[in-house]
Amino acid sequence: MDIFSDLIYGFGVTFQPGNLVACFVGVFFGTLVGVLPGIGPVGAMSLLLPITFALTPVSGIIMLAGIYYGSMYGGSTTSILVNIPGEAASVITTIDGYQMAKQGRAGPALGIAAFASFIAGTFGLLGLMFLAGPLAEIAVKFGPVEYFSLMCLGLSLLVYLTQGSILRGLVMAGLGIFLSLIGQDIITGKARFTFGLVGLLDGVGLVPVVMGLFGISEILLNLEKIQERNVTSTVVKNLLPNREDWQKSAKPIARGTIIGFFLGVLPGGGGVIASFVSYALEKKFSRNPELFGTGMIEGVAGPEAANNSASSGAFVPLFSLGIPANVVMALLLGALLIHGVQPGPLILVQHPEIFWGTVASMYVGNVMLVVLNLPLIGIWVKILSVPYNILFPLILLFCLIGSYSVGMNIFDLYMMLIFGLIGYYFRKYKYEPAPLVLAFVLGPMLEQNLRQALLISEGSLTTFFTRPLSAISLGITVLLLVSAIIPSLQNRRRLIVAE
Amino acid sequence: MTRNYEGILWTILGLFICLLAWRTHFGSFHEPGPGFVAFFSGLLIGGIGFVMILSGVRAKPSKVEIAEVPFFPPNWRHLFFVMGLLFSYTLLLDTLGYIIATLFMMWAFFYVFGGRRWLSSLLISSFIVAGTYIIFNVWLLCQFPRGIFP
Numbered sequence: 001m002d003i004f005s006d007l008i009y010g011f012g013v014t015f016q017p018g019n020l021v022a023c024f025v026g027v028f029f030g031t032l033v034g035v036l037p038g039i040g041p042v043g044a045m046s047l048l049l050p051i052t053f054a055l056t057p058v059s060g061i062i063m064l065a066g067i068y069y070g071s072m073y074g075g076s077t078t079s080i081l082v083n084i085p086g087e088a089a090s091v092i093t094t095i096d097g098y099q100m101a102k103q104g105r106a107g108p109a110l111g112i113a114a115f116a117s118f119i120a121g122t123f124g125l126l127g128l129m130f131l132a133g134p135l136a137e138i139a140v141k142f143g144p145v146e147y148f149s150l151m152c153l154g155l156s157l158l159v160y161l162t163q164g165s166i167l168r169g170l171v172m173a174g175l176g177i178f179l180s181l182i183g184q185d186i187i188t189g190k191a192r193f194t195f196g197l198v199g200l201l202d203g204v205g206l207v208p209v210v211m212g213l214f215g216i217s218e219i220l221l222n223l224e225k226i227q228e229r230n231v232t233s234t235v236v237k238n239l240l241p242n243r244e245d246w247q248k249s250a251k252p253i254a255r256g257t258i259i260g261f262f263l264g265v266l267p268g269g270g271g272v273i274a275s276f277v278s279y280a281l282e283k284k285f286s287r288n289p290e291l292f293g294t295g296m297i298e299g300v301a302g303p304e305a306a307n308n309s310a311s312s313g314a315f316v317p318l319f320s321l322g323i324p325a326n327v328v329m330a331l332l333l334g335a336l337l338i339h340g341v342q343p344g345p346l347i348l349v350q351h352p353e354i355f356w357g358t359v360a361s362m363y364v365g366n367v368m369l370v371v372l373n374l375p376l377i378g379i380w381v382k383i384l385s386v387p388y389n390i391l392f393p394l395i396l397l398f399c400l401i402g403s404y405s406v407g408m409n410i411f412d413l414y415m416m417l418i419f420g421l422i423g424y425y426f427r428k429y430k431y432e433p434a435p436l437v438l439a440f441v442l443g444p445m446l447e448q449n450l451r452q453a454l455l456i457s458e459g460s461l462t463t464f465f466t467r468p469l470s471a472i473s474l475g476i477t478v479l480l481l482v483s484a485i486i487p488s489l490q491n492r493r494r495l496i497v498a499e
Numbered sequence: 500m501t502r503n504y505e506g507i508l509w510t511i512l513g514l515f516i517c518l519l520a521w522r523t524h525f526g527s528f529h530e531p532g533p534g535f536v537a538f539f540s541g542l543l544i545g546g547i548g549f550v551m552i553l554s555g556v557r558a559k560p561s562k563v564e565i566a567e568v569p570f571f572p573p574n575w576r577h578l579f580f581v582m583g584l585l586f587s588y589t590l591l592l593d594t595l596g597y598i599i600a601t602l603f604m605m606w607a608f609f610y611v612f613g614g615r616r617w618l619s620s621l622l623i624s625s626f627i628v629a630g631t632y633i634i635f636n637v638w639l640l641c642q643f644p645r646g647i648f649p
Binding site for chain 2: 455
């Protein structure tokens, strides 16, 4: 019953006018970002992050969270109508969603995507409510040893599951850790790795790094081949799925919700993996697997449910352990720290308004998204028609404004542009930026916990293997990293990632 | 880029980071210093680089690696133009101020990439500059550089 009284408290926080507006702005921009290819939720969150400085921490986190799960909704629109995924978690929706649109069934496809997302998001929130608290109670007993090991595990899982070479992923993680250490040492206050540059005394900013790696580099890559977007000319009608559509979609939605939630909780998981796994599962369960790819509504309902449920699940490790499960959560973690809030098991006690306010706002946000995505579909279609050569200068301008407004410092703009160029070449040569960003956010905490653990154990490394959770986490980490070297295990990983 | 070149790059970078970290004060396992974690991050990068060199030496060149990704893309002029404009904007932002610098930058983008006439590009840019100035500088109190304006 405590949970429900906390939830009512959360609704009280959410329905404050400022927080309600922040929720709406977040889900609106999230949908917009999801609809428009070229900038994903990470780039959008980093663009709006400076705006949150003018808000309270609660409003800021509600807005940023809204962008995340809002983009999951919006991504399905462009996947179904244009066959171009608005963001990565909607890639799988293009397979059957676009086929449905070509058959004149764009309306039911969009409708079931929205309803599946709503149902899954709602159940995902229930999971978040019931899991975060007990996990936080356990996590209070964790020490620096456990935190260090869990962060290593999270990082190695993300590297392992990233598309492409695991060796490249490890290099990116190493680079991210090094970059995070530039600036002042947390214990001695001594400047390190600044090369005499005053601008680096406060370290490398999160916003310039993320905007450069995800925003600027994405634009530079897109400029190589500006895509023509042929929006399906079919009039979008009959947004409400019929009885047969519901009968076919009910079980995929249920399965997608459960799979998505647990994959979202897992460090390194998230909406992308959840949607792929859900699609593969629906194909296995289907009586007509050969029809997948020709316009099966199950191929839309399951993955859309999975990616939204995963977005709720991803909040569990962030709030209960203070460890981000993916890059988006890493950015939210950065935002919380910038606002002076330390995420972790004590957040439910020290800042209940942030946890319960965010949870309640996600219920409200899910309702707003169903309203935004269905009746306003015509507006989103018109926005899709805006040519990219008009859109990208605007995105660049917002990146510049966003980076500048963090510290009112021209140096941050230079950093963003340099990371933009570096990010462009990283992605050309198949180096994924996600491990770098996650390592960059975790780096200071990783260092602090490691140094504390070694100080307490008087330099003994056995402390990491005598404590059970730490031993298990590090054991899995080592297994994952060893698989990078053994060729037969490398092939198996490629199969898992490819499937 | 073949594995060998990648490996050499990361090995050198890793060694450089290790050297920097050592000079910053590595400390010891009993009392880790400011360079402790950075040293191991450099070791990780350098170690992976070494593994890449070894795997590059042992592996037969694949068809993918033979067709290398070009460092300069076919439309490298676009890349240079965009980055050149962005760096110039950053360089002149303090001197000219947000309004003038942004107006010129947006006008250049719309004129070159948007395929519009210079006047319509200027009008659209003016609208965007005015809108962003009101939203960010006036409403959200983000202090943009004033430049030549008092």
